[in-house]
Amino acid sequence: MFNAASDNRNNLSNLNDSAASPLAGYGWTAELDELFAPFAMAGLVAARIVRVDRGQCDAVLADPETGEPRTVRADTRQVGDADMINCPCTGDWAAVDLSAGLPMPAVVALLPRSTAIIRKVAGKRSDGQVLAANVDTVVVAASLAAEPDLGRIERFLALAWESGAEPLVALTKADLVNDADFIRAEVEAAAPGVTVLVVSAETGEGMDVLRACTPGTTAVLGQSGVGKSTLTNALAGAEVMAVQEARSGDQKGRHTTTARELVPLPGGGVLIDTPGLREVGLYGGEGVALAFADIEALAEGCRFHDCHHDSEPGCAVRAALADGSLPERRMESYRKLQRENDWIASRSDARLASARLKKWKTITKTMRAAGGPVKR
Numbered sequence: 001m002f003n004a005a006s007d008n009r010n011n012l013s014n015l016n017d018s019a020a021s022p023l024a025g026y027g028w029t030a031e032l033d034e035l036f037a038p039f040a041m042a043g044l045v046a047a048r049i050v051r052v053d054r055g056q057c058d059a060v061l062a063d064p065e066t067g068e069p070r071t072v073r074a075d076t077r078q079v080g081d082a083d084m085i086n087c088p089c090t091g092d093w094a095a096v097d098l099s100a101g102l103p104m105p106a107v108v109a110l111l112p113r114s115t116a117i118i119r120k121v122a123g124k125r126s127d128g129q130v131l132a133a134n135v136d137t138v139v140v141a142a143s144l145a146a147e148p149d150l151g152r153i154e155r156f157l158a159l160a161w162e163s164g165a166e167p168l169v170a171l172t173k174a175d176l177v178n179d180a181d182f183i184r185a186e187v188e189a190a191a192p193g194v195t196v197l198v199v200s201a202e203t204g205e206g207m208d209v210l211r212a213c214t215p216g217t218t219a220v221l222g223q224s225g226v227g228k229s230t231l232t233n234a235l236a237g238a239e240v241m242a243v244q245e246a247r248s249g250d251q252k253g254r255h256t257t258t259a260r261e262l263v264p265l266p267g268g269g270v271l272i273d274t275p276g277l278r279e280v281g282l283y284g285g286e287g288v289a290l291a292f293a294d295i296e297a298l299a300e301g302c303r304f305h306d307c308h309h310d311s312e313p314g315c316a317v318r319a320a321l322a323d324g325s326l327p328e329r330r331m332e333s334y335r336k337l338q339r340e341n342d343w344i345a346s347r348s349d350a351r352l353a354s355a356r357l358k359k360w361k362t363i364t365k366t367m368r369a370a371g372g373p374v375k376r
């Protein structure tokens, strides 16, 4: 006899198959096939989160009826978490319950992330916030139309390295300057091990190389007005993101992108456009060391392995500063970001300790209410 339920499950597992999956264009992989298998068995559907709002999200999934990618609005309250880092975000892979009877589809689980771009939230608090998940390449966009802010680029790169994704710098609006190569060399010195591309969405310069450098999932980070949305539109070959109206003079304009959006690209891969970030606080980790790999390598040559590069004899870092091969500006930037990282690390310890204390208090309270630990 025809068994609708098992037939439906077969369909679902076919749809979730990496190569055949309609979500292949959204970054679905064989590894995700495996991770998702238990959820597929439970009749849940795999989806990629395109954007999040309060308690809800837009997620793209393979429609079980048509097999075509479809965007659904889904409730995310079941996967909400007190720690913002664990909350759903753009780029997350999710298990969605499409069962009839629910007021709307619901996200019931998030799959483990391969990478995550995390910043410290703005202001004095030390909490982390995920900007995008499961990203392969982070494009740090900076405009050639203004003096390059190397410190800011270094900060974005530290964040990018820390995410686990591959960083890349795109210097935008090349059509507005004549000395792009000079600026590129300056930026390259502040970005060891990172490809620095010169692009113009206006003339198309460098866009093919950028396209070739960004397979899989790419997130674009950068200040407001550097042309992130324009890049996204150029790569998507369509007006998917609203672009600012040019403001005369500074080429900066007002803030337009308000949400992180995941956009499929015609040649494969997806792009996550992010709103221009005013504050990009670091959230600890190895990102700073990776972004300043040149200084870390110099420090290997210091006489003392715990050299602070202050007044110790035989300091290779100070020697490089003295002969000019390491710019003072870069050294100061390194120290500043390191201090920031240390501060966040001390705060995380404090936070963990207080969370543990709270948990302990609840346990003791429960035990007391129950008449103390059971004695045998």
Ligand SMILES: Nc1nc2c(ncn2[C@@H]2O[C@H](COP(=O)(O)OP(=O)(O)OP(=O)(O)O)[C@@H](O)[C@H]2O)c(=O)[nH]1
Pocket: 172, 173, 174, 175, 176, 199, 200, 201, 202, 203, 222, 223, 224, 225, 226, 227, 228, 229, 230, 231, 242, 243, 244, 245, 246, 247, 251, 252, 253, 254, 255, 256, 257, 258, 274, 275, 276, 277
């Ligand atoms: N000449 C020139 N102008 C560009 C280029 N790319 C972007 N612009 C202009 O720069 C301005 C800002 O572009 P957006 O793409 O909105 O910048 P954004 O980084 O997305 O800004 P937010 O959404 O606020 O974060 C707009 O007026 C664009 O037309 C380019 O390659 N050449």
Ligand SMILES: [Zn+2]
Pocket: 299, 302, 303, 307, 308, 309, 310, 312, 314, 315, 316, 317, 318
């Ligand atoms: Zn030293």
